[in-house]
Amino acid sequence: MPDISDRGKSMPESPIRKLVPYAEAAKARGLEVYHLNIGQPDIESPKIALDKIRNLSDKVIEYSHSAGNESYRRGLADYYHSVGIEVSYEQILVTTAGSEAIIFGLMSCLNPGDEVIIPEPFYTNYNGFATMSGVKVTPITAQIDDGFSLPNIDEFEKAINVRTKAIMLCNPNNPTGYLYSQDELESLRELVIKHDLYLFADEVYREFCYDGKEHFSAMNLKDLDEHVVLIDSVSKRYSMCGARVGTIVSRNKKLMSTVLKYAQARLSPPSFGQIAAEAALATPASYFSEVREEYLIRRDLVVETLNKMEGVFCPNPSGAFYVIARLPIDDCDKFCQWLLEDFSHEGKTVMMAPASGFYATEGLGKNEVRIAYVLNTDSLRLAMEALEVALKEYPGRTN
Amino acid sequence: MPDISDRGKSMPESPIRKLVPYAEAAKARGLEVYHLNIGQPDIESPKIALDKIRNLSDKVIEYSHSAGNESYRRGLADYYHSVGIEVSYEQILVTTAGSEAIIFGLMSCLNPGDEVIIPEPFYTNYNGFATMSGVKVTPITAQIDDGFSLPNIDEFEKAINVRTKAIMLCNPNNPTGYLYSQDELESLRELVIKHDLYLFADEVYREFCYDGKEHFSAMNLKDLDEHVVLIDSVSKRYSMCGARVGTIVSRNKKLMSTVLKYAQARLSPPSFGQIAAEAALATPASYFSEVREEYLIRRDLVVETLNKMEGVFCPNPSGAFYVIARLPIDDCDKFCQWLLEDFSHEGKTVMMAPASGFYATEGLGKNEVRIAYVLNTDSLRLAMEALEVALKEYPGRTN
Numbered sequence: 188m189p190d191i192s193d194r195g196k197s198m199p200e201s202p203i204r205k206l207v208p209y210a211e212a213a214k215a216r217g218l219e220v221y222h223l224n225i226g227q228p229d230i231e232s233p234k235i236a237l238d239k240i241r242n243l244s245d246k247v248i249e250y251s252h253s254a255g256n257e258s259y260r261r262g263l264a265d266y267y268h269s270v271g272i273e274v275s276y277e278q279i280l281v282t283t284a285g286s287e288a289i290i291f292g293l294m295s296c297l298n299p300g301d302e303v304i305i306p307e308p309f310y311t312n313y314n315g316f317a318t319m320s321g322v323k324v325t326p327i328t329a330q331i332d333d334g335f336s337l338p339n340i341d342e343f344e345k346a347i348n349v350r351t352k353a354i355m356l357c358n359p360n361n362p363t364g365y366l367y368s369q370d371e372l373e374s375l376r377e378l379v380i381k382h383d384l385y386l387f388a389d390e391v392y393r394e395f396c397y398d399g400k401e402h403f404s405a406m407n408l409k410d411l412d413e414h415v416v417l418i419d420s421v422s423k424r425y426s427m428c429g430a431r432v433g434t435i436v437s438r439n440k441k442l443m444s445t446v447l448k449y450a451q452a453r454l455s456p457p458s459f460g461q462i463a464a465e466a467a468l469a470t471p472a473s474y475f476s477e478v479r480e481e482y483l484i485r486r487d488l489v490v491e492t493l494n495k496m497e498g499v500f501c502p503n504p505s506g507a508f509y510v511i512a513r514l515p516i517d518d519c520d521k522f523c524q525w526l527l528e529d530f531s532h533e534g535k536t537v538m539m540a541p542a543s544g545f546y547a548t549e550g551l552g553k554n555e556v557r558i559a560y561v562l563n564t565d566s567l568r569l570a571m572e573a574l575e576v577a578l579k580e581y582p583g584r585t586n
Numbered sequence: 587m588p589d590i591s592d593r594g595k596s597m598p599e600s601p602i603r604k605l606v607p608y609a610e611a612a613k614a615r616g617l618e619v620y621h622l623n624i625g626q627p628d629i630e631s632p633k634i635a636l637d638k639i640r641n642l643s644d645k646v647i648e649y650s651h652s653a654g655n656e657s658y659r660r661g662l663a664d665y666y667h668s669v670g671i672e673v674s675y676e677q678i679l680v681t682t683a684g685s686e687a688i689i690f691g692l693m694s695c696l697n698p699g700d701e702v703i704i705p706e707p708f709y710t711n712y713n714g715f716a717t718m719s720g721v722k723v724t725p726i727t728a729q730i731d732d733g734f735s736l737p738n739i740d741e742f743e744k745a746i747n748v749r750t751k752a753i754m755l756c757n758p759n760n761p762t763g764y765l766y767s768q769d770e771l772e773s774l775r776e777l778v779i780k781h782d783l784y785l786f787a788d789e790v791y792r793e794f795c796y797d798g799k800e801h802f803s804a805m806n807l808k809d810l811d812e813h814v815v816l817i818d819s820v821s822k823r824y825s826m827c828g829a830r831v832g833t834i835v836s837r838n839k840k841l842m843s844t845v846l847k848y849a850q851a852r853l854s855p856p857s858f859g860q861i862a863a864e865a866a867l868a869t870p871a872s873y874f875s876e877v878r879e880e881y882l883i884r885r886d887l888v889v890e891t892l893n894k895m896e897g898v899f900c901p902n903p904s905g906a907f908y909v910i911a912r913l914p915i916d917d918c919d920k921f922c923q924w925l926l927e928d929f930s931h932e933g934k935t936v937m938m939a940p941a942s943g944f945y946a947t948e949g950l951g952k953n954e955v956r957i958a959y960v961l962n963t964d965s966l967r968l969a970m971e972a973l974e975v976a977l978k979e980y981p982g983r984t985n
Contacts, residue, residue, distance in 0.1 A: 192693065237642065241641070283830065312852075441590055448597040451600045452598075460857075
């Protein structure tokens with residue numbers, strides 16, 4: 188019997204999905220489980236996008252252009268202009284969601300054995316993409332007590348070596364919700380120029396900024412045209428996670444022609460998803476203001492409720508729809524499993540993502556969880572209530 | 587300015603797409619170009635699949651399960667049963683088209699530096715997937731005079747070394763159209779067991795077999811459950827290339843749980859495409875018999891016409907919708923470009939794929955082209971007429 192590859196063995200298992208069997212068992216026992224564990228919003232996809240799919244007149248579902256339909260890319264250039272990012276359609280390549288954009292970007296810019304610096308906690312699947320491309324992730328730890336702001340630039344400087352080729356930043360951040368400021372990005376800009384690095388900017392949560400703060404895109408950093416690689420997706424923007432449509436954007440011509448070779452090998456991004464995504468470009472501004480308003484109410488509810496619980500600390504981030512909270516617990520993996528296996532409050536329990544999985548440094552985040560506020564306020568209120576009771580009952584409570 | 591990665595530089599450019607600018611220029615000059623260069627069929631997708639999409643009632647386009655919707659996988663297990671392949675839905679993982687199935691398969695089974703043996707000529711994008719996964723392709727040359735049947739098993743034996751981990755076979759074959767017999771597969775079976783290799787079977791053209799011959803799946807080779815990795819896709823079966831829905835199938839549990847880790851990293855395959863593909867499972871048998879009948883007429887027309895041309899030889903393959911023909915020309919790349927740049931016959935010309943791009947061995951296939959018979963018979967007749975005239979006028983004609 189032939190063996191699995193070493194690389195296959197070293198592929199990380201999703202720390203969130205490890206809990207799925209426990210959640211399924213809980214449901215089988217009749218419990219209601221509040222899913223605060225993944226970024227699957229309950230928000231409706233724009234009607235204009237779904238209507239387009241419903242009115243499809245095509246008779247053959249053909250390959251699209253490997254870089255994505257030109258009409259969609261031109262529409263995307265207009266969209267980027269509307270959010271203050273000036274790019275032409277040739278600087279945009281449509282990918283199978285943000286995931287493929289990251290894989291193509293990493294493979295185009297980094298060789299196996301090269302390193303990418305990422306502030307931790309970070310989106311766990313970056314680990315999987317790094318393993319797939321043979322790239323090493325060097326984490327720089329952000330602090331919950333600083334609200335997960337950008338770590339001191341000296342920390343980055345110290346981590347850079349001859350194999351370092353890129354810095355990756357998710358802004359607004361998943362899993363922390365932190366919105367990086369222009370000043371923070373400017374400090375990275377200097378570093379990137381000094382060491383001639385790529386700057387990967389994952390900005391899929393761009394539309395979700397609160398407290399009157401505006402998103403500053405890495406694409407608007409001066410003289411960084413050759414360095415910045417924008418990762419984007421329609422998954423969160425239009426609540427169309429299943430469409431699997433993303434983009435990789437760069438003004439670096441050589442990079443984009445390299446990315447195109449990867450895109451050609453897999454022929455084309457999904458046609459149905461592209462049709463829906465192109466139609467979604469006409470989504471009225473009111474859609475986003477309503478969604479933002481809804482998320483803001485949810486964030487305030489979650490953050491306020493959490494901070495009122497004894498021994499709990501939760502920063503109040505200005506972006507995305509996640510928070511990371513510090514809980515008075517011994518081990519978040521145990522706690523999250525216990526919530527599903529051994530706990531219930533009035534027939535209900537909560538599923539959250541253990542934050543340990545978002546740190547690359549072993550041992551960090553053990554008393555933290557990520558909460559995605561992707562449920563309506565009634566559910567969130569009940570979920571927070573259950574969590575408060577759970578923290579009192581949990582045998583591994585630390586204070 | 588940061589440099590592109592070496593791996594990015596070594597990504598192969600699609601030999602077919604190199605001709606696209608010439609085709610576009612020809613069209614701009616008012617020429618009609620018959621596209622025999624790519625496997626984009628003109629056949630309509632099943633109405634039942636498109637109707638399902640048109641009647642979509644979902645309000646949120648959510649992630650699906652990382653392995654694909656369970657209902658679709660159960661439906662696929664029934665489909666495989668209907669074509670004589672017995673697998674359970676747990677042995678099936680839905681991918682973003684056959685491309686992703688190959689990438690996940692290669693990365694799960696082979697380490698960077700490992701080797702996969704593939705009979706040449708082969709589907710060019712295998713080169714891209716090999717580069718992405720750092721795997722070396724070892725070609726074994728099939729002969730046009732033998733109709734591109736499986737090369738002698740001794741040739742495989744000689745090519746096997748300590749880094750060899752797999753053999754990959756596309757059956758029916760793209761680009762040759764050759765349908766491998768059960769005997770040929772049995773000879774590979776022995777080799778695979780002897781050297782404990784994986785056998786990747788790309789069977790996306792399963793439905794397209796002619797001359798009363800039946801497809802024999804590698805999944806039905808005895809005692810090879812741990813070795814065989816089936817690559818499949820709805821692209822050709824239902825003429826839904828743009829849906830980007832494929833599958834990787836294996837009875838090897840360890841392999842499938844490894845593949846799932848790759849699948850989880852990219853979250854899920856396309857939701858719209860899966861919905862269409864699941865509906866397409868109910869496509870009536872008459873659809874396939876009609877499509878087969880149409881392709882058979884086209885194949886006969888193309889093969890007969892080609893073999894009547896002076897100095898031309900074209901085997902008569904029993905599968906897929908491609909043929910490779912040997913032409914009396916000096917260089918197929920030059921010839922195919924000349925057809926688009928310098929030739930026309932009654933306002934028409936032909937675009938074909940130079941076969942050189944399907945051989946990994948430098949210098950082979952220089953007087954061969956691949957023709958995809960994906961146009962109606964009227965167009966094919968006119969295309970063949972133009973080709974015959976072209977061969978007489980081409981300055982690089984060799985005899």
